[in-house]
Amino acid sequence: MPSDRLTPARLGPRDVVHVGSAGLRARPMRVVLSALGIAIGIATMIAVVGISASSKAQLLQQLDKLGTNMLKVAPGEDLFSGERAKLPKEAPGMIGRIPGVEHVGAVGDLKQTVRRSEKISKDDTGGLSVKAAGEDLLKALGGTVGTGTWLNDANGRYPSVVLGSVAAERLGITAPGQQVLIGSQYFTVIGILDPLPLVPEVERAALVGWQAAGTLLDFDGHPTQIYERSSDASVESVGKLLARTADPQNPQNVKVSNPSAALQAKAATEGAFDSLLLGLGGVALLVGGVGVANTMIISVLERRHEIGLRRSLGATRGQIRIQFVTESLLLSGLGGLAGVLLGSAATYVFAASGGMPWVVPLWAVGGGFAATLLIGSVAGLYPAVRAARLSPTLALQAG
Amino acid sequence: MTIVANTVVELNQVTKEYPGGVAALRGVDLRIERGELLAIVGPSGSGKSTLLHIVGTLDRPTAGTVAIAGHDVAALSDRRLSALRARHIGFVFQSFHLVSGVTAQDNVAEGLLYSGLARAERRRRAATALERVGLGDRMHHRPHELSGGQRQRVAIARAVVGEPDLLLADEPTGALDSASGEAVMQLLHDLNADGATIAVITHDGEIAGALPRQVRIRDGRIVEDARTTPEDAQARPEDAETMPLEPAGGEDQCRATD
Numbered sequence: 001m002p003s004d005r006l007t008p009a010r011l012g013p014r015d016v017v018h019v020g021s022a023g024l025r026a027r028p029m030r031v032v033l034s035a036l037g038i039a040i041g042i043a044t045m046i047a048v049v050g051i052s053a054s055s056k057a058q059l060l061q062q063l064d065k066l067g068t069n070m071l072k073v074a075p076g077e078d079l080f081s082g083e084r085a086k087l088p089k090e091a092p093g094m095i096g097r098i099p100g101v102e103h104v105g106a107v108g109d110l111k112q113t114v115r116r117s118e119k120i121s122k123d124d125t126g127g128l129s130v131k132a133a134g135e136d137l138l139k140a141l142g143g144t145v146g147t148g149t150w151l152n153d154a155n156g157r158y159p160s161v162v163l164g165s166v167a168a169e170r171l172g173i174t175a176p177g178q179q180v181l182i183g184s185q186y187f188t189v190i191g192i193l194d195p196l197p198l199v200p201e202v203e204r205a206a207l208v209g210w211q212a213a214g215t216l217l218d219f220d221g222h223p224t225q226i227y228e229r230s231s232d233a234s235v236e237s238v239g240k241l242l243a244r245t246a247d248p249q250n251p252q253n254v255k256v257s258n259p260s261a262a263l264q265a266k267a268a269t270e271g272a273f274d275s276l277l278l279g280l281g282g283v284a285l286l287v288g289g290v291g292v293a294n295t296m297i298i299s300v301l302e303r304r305h306e307i308g309l310r311r312s313l314g315a316t317r318g319q320i321r322i323q324f325v326t327e328s329l330l331l332s333g334l335g336g337l338a339g340v341l342l343g344s345a346a347t348y349v350f351a352a353s354g355g356m357p358w359v360v361p362l363w364a365v366g367g368g369f370a371a372t373l374l375i376g377s378v379a380g381l382y383p384a385v386r387a388a389r390l391s392p393t394l395a396l397q398a399g
Numbered sequence: 400m401t402i403v404a405n406t407v408v409e410l411n412q413v414t415k416e417y418p419g420g421v422a423a424l425r426g427v428d429l430r431i432e433r434g435e436l437l438a439i440v441g442p443s444g445s446g447k448s449t450l451l452h453i454v455g456t457l458d459r460p461t462a463g464t465v466a467i468a469g470h471d472v473a474a475l476s477d478r479r480l481s482a483l484r485a486r487h488i489g490f491v492f493q494s495f496h497l498v499s500g501v502t503a504q505d506n507v508a509e510g511l512l513y514s515g516l517a518r519a520e521r522r523r524r525a526a527t528a529l530e531r532v533g534l535g536d537r538m539h540h541r542p543h544e545l546s547g548g549q550r551q552r553v554a555i556a557r558a559v560v561g562e563p564d565l566l567l568a569d570e571p572t573g574a575l576d577s578a579s580g581e582a583v584m585q586l587l588h589d590l591n592a593d594g595a596t597i598a599v600i601t602h603d604g605e606i607a608g609a610l611p612r613q614v615r616i617r618d619g620r621i622v623e624d625a626r627t628t629p630e631d632a633q634a635r636p637e638d639a640e641t642m643p644l645e646p647a648g649g650e651d652q653c654r655a656t657d
Contacts, residue, residue, distance in 0.1 A: 006470065006479040006486070009515025019512070026500055309496045312457060313557075314485020314513035316478045392457040 008316045020326025023299055031331060034295040037288025038335025038375065039342060042368045044281030046343025049364040051350050052270055058356040059267035066198050067142060068260040069235050073226040073246050076255040085253035086222045091246040092134060095226060098241050100234025105137030106223035107202065110213060112183040114161075114206040116171055120181075126170045130182055131205045131224075132213030133162070140227040141199055148176030148191030156209025159216055161187040164203040168192040182206060183217055198259040199227070285371060288335060293379035296328050300387040304394045311392030320388040328380020329373060336372030340365050405433045406466075407565045407596045408454055413463035415449050415619075423449035425619040426463070431565070431598060436591035438607035439600045441616035448569075450616060451600045455488055455567050456480050468564045485513040489558030493570035495550045497542040503529060503553045504538045510557035528560040529553070532586055548579025555586060559595060566590070566597045572606060584609065 011019070024031045073095065075085040088094075092106040112130040113122055137143075138150050149155070151162055161180060163173055168189075171180055179186045187208065196203050213219035226246065230238045235258075243254040300307070307320055315323075344360045351358040408431035415424040423446045431437065441447040452458035453465060456472055465472040468487040475483060489510070497506045507525035508518075516524070529538055532552040542550055551571060558566055568587065572580030584606060591597050599610060607613045608627070615623040 006475065006482040008478050008482040008485065009513060011512070012518075014518065015512060022498065022501075305494075305496055306498070308457075309490075309492075310513075311481070312455065312484060312488075312490045313510055314481050314483075316481040316513075318478070319481075319513065393452045 008314070008319070011319055011322070016322060016326055017330070019323045021330055023303065023327050024330060030295060031334065034291045035288075035331055035335035035338060037291040038285060038332050038372055039288070039338040041281050041283075041285025041288045042336050042339025042372060043342035043346065044284055045278060045371075046340055046360060046364055046368055047346040047350075048274055048277045048281060050343060050347030050358075050360040052274065053359040053361050053364075054347060054351040054356045055354070056267050056270040057359045058354075059263060059270055061357060062197060063260060063263055063267065066260060066263070067229070067232075068258070068264070069232050070140070070142070070198065070227060070229045070259060071235065071239055071242060072199075072257050072259055073228065073242055074255045074257070075224065076253050078250075078253055085247075085250065087224070087226065087254070088247055089221045089223070092223060092226050094245045095228050095242065098228075098230075098238055098245055100230040100238050101228055102231065103136055103140035103229045104134075105140030105227045106134040106210075107137060107205070107207070107225050107227075108132040108210075108213065108219055108222060109224040110208070110217050110219055112217055114167070114171065115181045117181055127204055128167045128170060129201070129205050130217070131202070131207055132210050132217075132219045133207035134210055134223075137202075137207070137227065138193075140229050141196055141202065142229065143196050143202075144194045145191045146194045148189070150191055151207065151209045155190055157211050157215070158209075159185055159187040159212060160190045160209065162191040162193060162207045163189055164193050164205050164207070165195045166200075166203040167206055170204075180206065182208065185216060198263070201225070285375065289332070289375035289379050292328060292332050292335075292376065293383065295331065296324060296380050296383035297386070299327070300324060300383045300390075303387075304390060307387050307390050308392050308394035311390075317388040320390075321384040324384035324387045325377060325380040328383070329376040332372045332376030332379065333369075336369050339372070340368055343368075407431050407433050407435075407468055408598075409464075409466040410454070411464045413453060413460045413465060415446075415453060415458070416461045423619055424453070424460070427616075427619070427621055429454075429614065429621065429624075431596060433564070433596050434591070434594055435612060436588065436597045436610050437599070437612035437614060438610040439598055439614045439616060440602065440604060440607035442602055445616045446619040447600050447602075447616050449619075451567060451569055454565075454598065455490060456484055481513070486561065487564045489561060489563035489566045491551070491555050491558045491566065491568040491571050493573040495542075495554045495574070497550055497553060497557075499542050502539045502541055503534060503545065503556075506542070506553055507556045507560050510560045514561055524560055525556070528556040531559070531590075532556045546579065547575050548582055551575060551579070551583050552586060555583070555590075559590060564596060566595055568597065568599045570601055570603075571599060572601075572603070580606075 075087045077083065078085045092104045095101060096104045108131060110130040110132060113125050114128050114130050115124070133151060135151060135153070135156065146165065151160070161182065163171065173180065173189050173192065176189050176191055178189050180189060208217065214221060228238065228242065239256060242256045243251040246254045310320060347360055348358050408429060410427055410429040413424055413427045414422065416422045427450065439447050439450060453460055456467055459472065467483060470483055472480065498509065504522060504525050507528050508521040511521040511524060526538060529535055532555055534549060534552055534556065537545060537549060545553065571587070572583055575583060587597055587599065599606065601607055612626045613623070614621055
């Protein structure tokens with residue numbers, strides 16, 4: 001005999017899921033369509049967050065490779081004359097003696113143009129410049145030679161030139177050995193540098209040896225930019241000493257800057273994802289939630305007989321409620337899952353096409369999923385309460 | 400509660416009024432003892448559906464007392480009433496109410512879903528119940544693969560799988576052709592012979608007449624509570640198909656209004 005204490009039996013979690021999914025299994029097409037709204041919303045949000053995280057990760061990776069320990073010294077304007085000041089010729093050597101400094105490289109701007117041949121007008125510079133380069137420049141910039149060799153004592157005396165990556169491209173030089181016209185003299189290209197994202201001015205320059213610049217191109221020997229690389233720990237202390245060391249007489253005429261600062265700022269803004277798109281995703285998610293609520297209300301209306309049947313089989317109101325809330329949660333959960341996959345895939349495609357690392361922040365996935373579950377329970381609650389309030393006599397009405 | 404356990408249903412002066420003052424039941428007294436097989440018969444609008452709701456604890460009376468398997472329904476909360484239905488009452492519906500797309504066995508097992516039994520045990524008992532109604536070979540068929548009569552037998556298996564104290568069948572043959580209907584009625588007779596207490600709600604005097612007891616209801620009152628002798632009941636099944644039913648008292652009335 002059954003016990004006479006009439007306590008409703010509890011449904012196990014498996015049974016709850018089973019009962020909650022019964023309605024979904026019966027109408028797969030409806031499930032797909034109503035979960036789609038949620039999926040689109042979540043996918044948008046995941047993609048927005050993922051894409052900005054990926055580009056930020058790429059920038060940080062770049063920064064990591066380039067290093068943030070390089071400082072640039074350049075002459076400012078003379079306070080009195082308003083003319084461009086000159087750095088002393090000894091400045092690179094003096095900077096090299098600051099404790100912590102590892103490499104110092106100097107370049108000096110030359111008032112010359114670089115052209116492929118005489119057939120090209122002198123005015124057609126293509127945005128390229130000619131610079132005298134110290135031997136230690138490449139080490140200070142952390143650059144590498146793509147093809148050919150770097151300037152040294154031997155070839156620095158002769159009309160030989162190393163091209164920055166952009167300069168080589170614009171001049172149409174693909175291999176060492178070709179010649180370019182600097183001023184009125186042909187120089188032989190001996191090397192082409194790899195890209196230097198931190199120093200675009202060097203990427204766009206034809207670099208001539210310090211000595212050759214003096215003898216062949218009337219270089220006055222005053223550096224116009226000095227690049228200094230120190231250990232990470234001493235960047236700050238070195239930075240403070242740079243102006244006074246470079247020009248002890250007129251430290252106010254010296255500008256010190258950190259080329260990686262711009263990149264760092266860019267990384268920071270990339271991380272701040274597009275709030276407009278994110279808002280759009282939020283709206284899609286909301287519309288998806290309304291769709292789920294709508295589906296649930298229709299589902300309750302259609303399944304009055306089932307509800308009555310379950311009540312007659314002994315389901316309590318609470319068990320009917322939980323059935324429909326579970327159904328709603330499953331519905332939106334499915335949408336959320338699809339959305340996370342879709343958004344991650346979209347991020348992957350974007351990242352892969354842009355050569356970025358693929359980053360989908362876990363907090364975005366977790367947050368997106370939590371949002372779906374919240375929407376699912378909110379959307380399901382009202383229909384579920386309505387279902388539970390239906391009279392159990394419904395099952396007995398024919399039709 | 401073994402003292403009252405032999406009385407499965409006890410209605411005392413039960414009245415049900417709907418808002419607006421329509422009285423569907425007016426002072427009904429009804430006792431159903433364990434092991435009975437009876438018909439609650441009446442034309443539509445007679446109040447038999449309301450009586451079914453009240454006996455099935457799907458609805459509560461506005462006056463009078465209802466005791467099912469010894470439990471005073473008025474004293475039970477909705478939750479406990481649900482548990483009462485889960486353990487003590489089985490329902491069979493005119494339109495079967497099987498879950499489409501689900502096998503016969505799982506449909507029957509659904510009858511035990513709210514009983515607290517483990518899933519494997521529910522399915523095992525469902526298999527036994529299906530054997531009992533003669534559908535042991537249709538275990539894995541889905542409702543659309545079954546005939547109407549087979550579907551109703553699945554529904555009956557679902558109703559009896561929990562071994563309820565009371566089986567309520569609402570027009571169980573209403574949606575069936577006469578041959579299938581007969582088989583279903585025969586099954587109810589067999590289940591009753593095995594000890595089940597069964598109340599069949601019907602408007603069909605013919606079906607009612609074939610059962611040992613007929614409770615006739617009109618305009619919300621019980622107008623007759625007749626018992627057919629076992630010999631009569633024995634005699635009927637052969638006659639039923641070929642000739643009109645020998646009227647037990649009140650039969651003609653009932654038909655005329657139908």
